[in-house]
Amino acid sequence: MSDSQRFPVAAHALAYLAHKGAYAATEAEPSAVLAASVPTNPVVIRRVTALLAKAGLIATRPGASGGSWLLRRPETICLDEVLRAVNGCxxxxxxxxxxxxxxxxxxxxxxxxxxxxxxxxxxxAALSKITIADLLEEDPEVLRAFAPHPSCPNADAA
Structure with missing residues (x-):
């Protein structure tokens, strides 16, 4: 995975875990499920979730019954933390x-x-104002003034 994909994949994975209510090991989402949502390979997800776990944003459990879950509520996870977790810019x-x-x-x-x-x-500084919870909203105030980035495959649909 290229460095330029780490942040979007990490933000997507965290938003997915929040959407699914994965806040405990019993609610862990497998890397294959996260990968299908992105879509990407489960290996890519495992690399990103390892970085997120190292940063203390999620926990992971390996194996057939393994997966990832959030350690914090989505409204307390700012995107600047996610950016730092995956090695910034x-x-x-x-x-x-x-x-x-x-x-x-x-x-x-x-x-x-x-x-x-x-x-x-x-x-x-810009990402410190946006949370994972904001990403889950249809039209959050904090993002309302922005158009999708031109690199987004769904930019025209917005």
């Missing part, structure tokens, strides 16, 4: 080291790294 890449002795090569990587930090902070 890492999908924007990282600057190459640059050539030693080249004034541009020695300068630009540091400046690009700062720009990436700015992007991470801006994304975090």
């Amino acid at each position: 890492a999908h924007l890449g990282s600057p190459p080291a640059g050539a030693k002795g080249c004034p541009i090569g020695e300068h630009i990587p540091r400046q690009v790294a700062k720009a990436l930090t700015a992007a991470d902070q801006a994304a975090g």
Whole structure:
């Protein structure tokens, strides 16, 4: 899975768990079920849920009767936490080291790294106002002013 898909898959999985009321091990949703909702491969889901579990947003149980469940209510999970859990804006890449002795090569990587930090902070600030519960609403106030991102396969249907 590309880095650029981690955040959307993580947000989708958390929203699905909230929708299904999966708040305990007895209500765990298997990775195959989550994968069918995205749709993606269960391995992709397991990689993302491992990151979400490490961040303390969900718990997981392996095996045939395994799955994932939320550790917190959806209205308390902000999307900036989800972004951090899946390693932030890492999908924007990282600057190459640059050539030693080249004034541009020695300068630009540091400046690009700062720009990436700015992007991470801006994304975090915007996403800190949106919760998993907001994603489940038909037309939440916090998202009302925005059109779907052009990369969304359902952008035209909105």
